[in-house]
Amino acid sequence: MAIPILTAKRTTKRFGGLVAVDELDVEIKEKSIHSIIGPNGAGKTTFFNCVTGFYRPEEGEIQLNSHSLIGLLPDEIVRLGIARTYQNIRLFPSLTAMENVLVGLHCHLRANYFGIVADLPSTRKEEKEATEEAKRLLRFVNLTGKGDLMAKNLPYGEQRRLEIARALATKPRLLLLDEPTAGMNPSETQTMMDFIRHLRNEVGITILLIEHQMRVVMGISEIVTVLDYGKKIAEGPPEEIKRNPIVIEAYLGKGSAAETQGVAA
Amino acid sequence: MTGVFTLWKHGVKTGLLGGLITVLLSLMGMVQAFSERQIVSGVFSMDQALLAVAVVFVGYLAAKRTTSTTPLWVVINSLTCGFVTAGMIMLLLVIGDLINLRAVFINASPVLYQLLSFGHGFESAPLLFVAYPLCSLFAGILYLLPAALRRMFTASLTCVIGAGILQDLLRPTLAAWGSLAEAAEWIFTANGLTEQGASALFLVISVVTLVWSLKGKAVRTGYKRLPPSGQKTLRWSGIAALLVVLFILPQILGIFLSEVLTIVGLYVLLGLGLNIVVGYAGLLDLGYVAFFAIGAYATAILTSPELGFFSLSFWEALPFAVLLGVVFGVLLGIPVLKMRGDYLAIATLGFGEIIRIMVLSDFLRPWLGGAQGIGKIPKASIAGFEFGMPQEIYYLILAGCFLVIFISLRLKDSRLGRAWKAMREDEDVAQAMGINLVATKLLAFGTGAAFSALSGAIFATKLTSVYPHSMNVMISINILCVIIVGGMGSIPGVIVGAAALVGLPELLREFAEYRLLVYGLALVVMMLVRPEGLWPEAVRRREFHEEEVDENNGATAKASS
Numbered sequence: 001m002a003i004p005i006l007t008a009k010r011t012t013k014r015f016g017g018l019v020a021v022d023e024l025d026v027e028i029k030e031k032s033i034h035s036i037i038g039p040n041g042a043g044k045t046t047f048f049n050c051v052t053g054f055y056r057p058e059e060g061e062i063q064l065n066s067h068s069l070i071g072l073l074p075d076e077i078v079r080l081g082i083a084r085t086y087q088n089i090r091l092f093p094s095l096t097a098m099e100n101v102l103v104g105l106h107c108h109l110r111a112n113y114f115g116i117v118a119d120l121p122s123t124r125k126e127e128k129e130a131t132e133e134a135k136r137l138l139r140f141v142n143l144t145g146k147g148d149l150m151a152k153n154l155p156y157g158e159q160r161r162l163e164i165a166r167a168l169a170t171k172p173r174l175l176l177l178d179e180p181t182a183g184m185n186p187s188e189t190q191t192m193m194d195f196i197r198h199l200r201n202e203v204g205i206t207i208l209l210i211e212h213q214m215r216v217v218m219g220i221s222e223i224v225t226v227l228d229y230g231k232k233i234a235e236g237p238p239e240e241i242k243r244n245p246i247v248i249e250a251y252l253g254k255g256s257a258a259e260t261q262g263v264a265a
Numbered sequence: 266m267t268g269v270f271t272l273w274k275h276g277v278k279t280g281l282l283g284g285l286i287t288v289l290l291s292l293m294g295m296v297q298a299f300s301e302r303q304i305v306s307g308v309f310s311m312d313q314a315l316l317a318v319a320v321v322f323v324g325y326l327a328a329k330r331t332t333s334t335t336p337l338w339v340v341i342n343s344l345t346c347g348f349v350t351a352g353m354i355m356l357l358l359v360i361g362d363l364i365n366l367r368a369v370f371i372n373a374s375p376v377l378y379q380l381l382s383f384g385h386g387f388e389s390a391p392l393l394f395v396a397y398p399l400c401s402l403f404a405g406i407l408y409l410l411p412a413a414l415r416r417m418f419t420a421s422l423t424c425v426i427g428a429g430i431l432q433d434l435l436r437p438t439l440a441a442w443g444s445l446a447e448a449a450e451w452i453f454t455a456n457g458l459t460e461q462g463a464s465a466l467f468l469v470i471s472v473v474t475l476v477w478s479l480k481g482k483a484v485r486t487g488y489k490r491l492p493p494s495g496q497k498t499l500r501w502s503g504i505a506a507l508l509v510v511l512f513i514l515p516q517i518l519g520i521f522l523s524e525v526l527t528i529v530g531l532y533v534l535l536g537l538g539l540n541i542v543v544g545y546a547g548l549l550d551l552g553y554v555a556f557f558a559i560g561a562y563a564t565a566i567l568t569s570p571e572l573g574f575f576s577l578s579f580w581e582a583l584p585f586a587v588l589l590g591v592v593f594g595v596l597l598g599i600p601v602l603k604m605r606g607d608y609l610a611i612a613t614l615g616f617g618e619i620i621r622i623m624v625l626s627d628f629l630r631p632w633l634g635g636a637q638g639i640g641k642i643p644k645a646s647i648a649g650f651e652f653g654m655p656q657e658i659y660y661l662i663l664a665g666c667f668l669v670i671f672i673s674l675r676l677k678d679s680r681l682g683r684a685w686k687a688m689r690e691d692e693d694v695a696q697a698m699g700i701n702l703v704a705t706k707l708l709a710f711g712t713g714a715a716f717s718a719l720s721g722a723i724f725a726t727k728l729t730s731v732y733p734h735s736m737n738v739m740i741s742i743n744i745l746c747v748i749i750v751g752g753m754g755s756i757p758g759v760i761v762g763a764a765a766l767v768g769l770p771e772l773l774r775e776f777a778e779y780r781l782l783v784y785g786l787a788l789v790v791m792m793l794v795r796p797e798g799l800w801p802e803a804v805r806r807r808e809f810h811e812e813e814v815d816e817n818n819g820a821t822a823k824a825s826s
Binding site: 052054073074075078079083084086090091092093094095099102103104106107109111113116117119123127130166170 | 672675676679680681683684686687690691693694695696697698699700701702708
């Protein structure tokens with residue numbers, strides 16, 4: 001049994017009368033690829049926002065390696081090793097690709113005000129190393145030579161990859177990907193799936209992703225958690241989830257489960 | 266029939282627009298105010314230049330908007346535009362003759378009518394229908410000319426008009442150089458250019474721009490082909506030459522122009538500070554003058570014997586003034602940490618007013634001097650050399666500018682500068698990338714306030730007195746205009762913006778009354794024509810001129826493959 005890297009216990013987030021996340025229990029195993037799926041409005045992104053500190057859940061507990069994340073600010077959480085990307089890409093549009101990645105490196109740099117103004121040797125050395133690291137990351141996501149372009153001028157697929165490079169720059173142990181293949185064509189999707197697998201296998205980062213494309217979810221995840229109206233309705237390996245009547249009902253409505261099974265049989 | 270009208274309508278439309286502009290300029294009194302100054306002595310005065318530029322502008326617009334590509338239609342449209350504009354002026358003259366417009370428009374005087382009708386009332390008024398269409402026809406032809414020739418004409422005409430307008434600056438400057446004095450006499454008269462001077466200038470600039478448009482590209486590629494070390498030497502020698510010029514400038518320019526330079530310098534200091542807060546960190550601060558006031562008043566209180574608390578020298582007081590600026594920058598930053606955009610602007614606007622009202626108050630009079638301000642602030646001095654005259658204070662301000670530019674340059678591409686820019690782009694994501702918003706915002710407010718307080722301290726010792734009324738909200742707005750017109754986030758942009766928006770109005774006393782109008786116009790025109798500013802950051806320049814980027818990309822892609 002692998003150790004959980006992230007544990008959510010009875011996490012609840014309400015917006016007025018609406019319960020967006022309802023007593024959710026999730027365990028993410030170290031070095032796994034874990035998907036969260038569910039119909040629109042099921043609370044997937046809200047859960048991401050709770051983990052990364054944008055929202056503070058009203059009840060329950062979220063722990064990273066038994067270190068509580070509740071009440072921490074987003075910048076403190078990213079230092080602990082959780083990075084994320086966004087459903088609708090949120091790069092720094094008027095900064096260059098290079099600068100975007102360098103901002104990701106921010107929390108691993110030490111330079112302070114006086115070091116910068118006096119241009120101390122240590123600051124200069126650190127800046128040089130950061131630039132090298134940023135170049136390496138750009139190469140890693142296959143954006144070599146695009147460093148000087150403004151982020152918003154990059155094509156869509158490259159923006160997605162740049163966003164991942166920026167998240168990787170924070171040196172995360174757990175990477176949250178919010179619909180990484182949204183709006184991609186089949187071949188781009190395949191490349192992204194290979195890339196995610198590569199991240200886990202070669203770099204050793206735990207991946208938690210929200211995804212709508214079933215092909216991706218079933219193709220790469222080891223565990224799938226299904227949310228509906230903020231509640232966990234099913235959890236397990238993809239093959240089980242595919243056959244789970246509750247899941248089919250949540251997606252397609254009552255009665256569909258029987259029909260699909262009938263068709264399948 | 267309708268087809269012809271659609272082709273023709275833009276000429277009429279822009280003509281009406283031109284008429285509106287020229288009539289408005291006349292009724293506002295701008296035409297009359299400008300009539301004193303001659304551009305080319307006895308031939309062409311500044312009011313005529315103003316109207317001519319307006320007509321050429323709308324004529325060009327008419328040509329540009331013509332839906333047909335036939336040159337004939339372009340010419341017809343621009344000519345129509347000129348006729349319609351002239352008609353509107355004629356209408357103004359007729360109406361002015363029939364009823365007393367002066368009851369409403371105080372500037373609608375007989376002198377104005379004389380100016381508009383070329384000096385002889387209705388006898389010479391028909392000339393309008395020759396002169397205006399000629400101007401707009403010129404614009405139409407300008408539009409049809411190849412780009413190089415168009416650039417040549419615009420550049421040389423702008424230079425002639427510019428030389429005429431800036432005669433007070435150029436003539437004494439040239440005259441001060443013994444051997445050039447004769448040339449100055451040849452080019453300039455007591456009021457305006459001589460005819461031969463104007464034609465010579467026109468020819469020289471034409472030749473220079475033509476040669477540049479033919480050879481300029483070769484020079485630029487030549488520069489790019491130089492090895493990096495060669496480029497570096499060239500750049501450094503350019504900077505060295507600039508430094509030498511800056512150093513000897515006040516000696517050449519004399520007292521009045523040095524005074525103008527000191528004012529521009531103070532605005533450069535303020536602008537660079539606000540550039541950090543607004544340009545880098547994206548925190549719209551409209552109460553920026555507060556820190557200027559704090560710097561000035563701190564210097565006054567610490568040095569002036571009039572209040573009798575302390576009698577420090579300027580140099581002893583300066584660190585305290587700047588430090589106090591930082592403290593207030595941080596203190597006023599704390600309550601607005603959670604505010605964004607418009608809310609931040611309103612809150613900071615309030616802070617600016619609070620500080621001004623405080624220094625004005627009777628309650629604080631024993632400490633801050635009230636409405637009468639604080640006087641007898643000593644001049645700064647180093648080893649017996651006193652910074653008294655504008656030419657001397659210039660060096661003090663120059664040193665301040667160098668310091669502030671140096672700090673801005675270092676911060677710009679550092680970890681902190683990137684954090685500011687990230688925050689400007691998307692505050693939430695910046696935080697998710699590990700940026701501590703509180704510290705980063707306060708550092709921006711503190712740095713901006715420090716620059717502003719430094720400017721205030723120098724301002725206090727320059728005037729040797731401080732008054733509450735020089736700390737009003739207009740200063741904050743002027744500085745904001747300077748950085749918008751110059752180019753947000755760009756250091757050279759701030760300098761260019763300050764020279765254009767603060768320096769030029771000081772030089773042209775005719776503009777003084779229309780300063781705000783010119784600011785508004787400058788902002789609108791900038792937003793339409795050059796939203797990135799006069800001298801934008803390299804990255805932003807690329808953003809607004811994407812076609813050039815694509816060209817470059819293509820070139821690099823070819824080079825790499």
